[in-house]
Amino acid sequence: MGKTYFVTGTDTDAGKTVITCGLLEAARLTGLTTLALKPVSAGCHQSENGLNSALRNQDALALMEAMTLSLPYEQVNPLALEPPVAPHIAAAEAGVCITLDRLVGYCRGALMHKSDLALIEGAGGWRVPLNSREMISGLAKALNTPAILVVGMKLGCISQALLTAEAILRDGVKLAGWVANQIDPGMSRYEENFQTLKNLIPAPCLGVVPFLSDTSSGRVAGYLDISPLVAIK
Known part of the structure; x- marks a missing residue:
């Protein structure tokens, strides 16, 4: 049976996508099938596709390139918002309602595509609002998915990391592991x-993971150990 994890970070610039892609590549190199989701993204660009124009997010596109399964963009990133601001603000400006139930439904549908390792990348940090009542952290809890914490190594990261770990555990979510990303x-x-x-x-x-000029998934994978997450084939 495949494993599913929710990837969160100490803040927006901790490097969640870089690490998620590295974990996906590390899994692929051991012969595992992988799937990745970015349920909600803010900071998207218009992409021309024939006669149609659609919003696309660079992080979601990176996940699609790194994972082994092939899914339509709309399943990987069902809620794409254009302004690079907090999701609940971007959604309000676009007249879109983000709810936890909606995101849970999207994720469960996509996770029907079986894989050895599935990673769900959050938006920003653990306590990012979806609306006036719900947080992105509720997605990990609703899906009963352990969390992986990406710590952006910089001045002040100790408090950020410990507070985030404390919040994850207080929410009843298992902390499966963490990555130090310089x-x-x-x-x-x-x-x-x-x-x-x-x-x-x-x-x-x-x-x-040290500070790298080359943050390709293959380069980052060499610094990661996925054995605590999955049974290596």
Whole structure:
């Protein structure tokens, strides 16, 4: 039976997509089939497709390229919003209603396509609103999906990471693992910060990704260990 995880981050720029694509590639290299979803995205561009124009998100397109299964764009990223702002704000401006039930339905439909590893990438951090009452974090809980936390390694990341891990566990969601992703090449006391997080985050570290000029999935995969997530073939 395949495994499904929800990928979240300490904030918007933590590198969720880069790490998600790396995890997908690491799984592919071991012979596993993979599927990835980006249920809601904000920050999309108009893409011409014949006579039609449709919104497309670069993160969702990257996931489609990295995963082994082939799904229509609309299944990978069912809710695409143009402005690069918080999803609930972008949705309100577009006259679109985002609800947790709607996202759960989209995900369950897509997950009917069986794979060894399925990754659902969130939007921003753990507590990103979908509307005035619901958060993106509710999706992981509703789907009973463990979380993977991507920590953007920079000044201040310790508090962000520990608060996020605490919120995940308080919501009753299992924290399956975390990844240290260096987004600030000049971060002071990097190793000391990493060791602090390793000691305090109650989940296995799935990888330590240095600051890279080449963030292709193949390059990133070499720094990741997916064995705690799946049974390697």
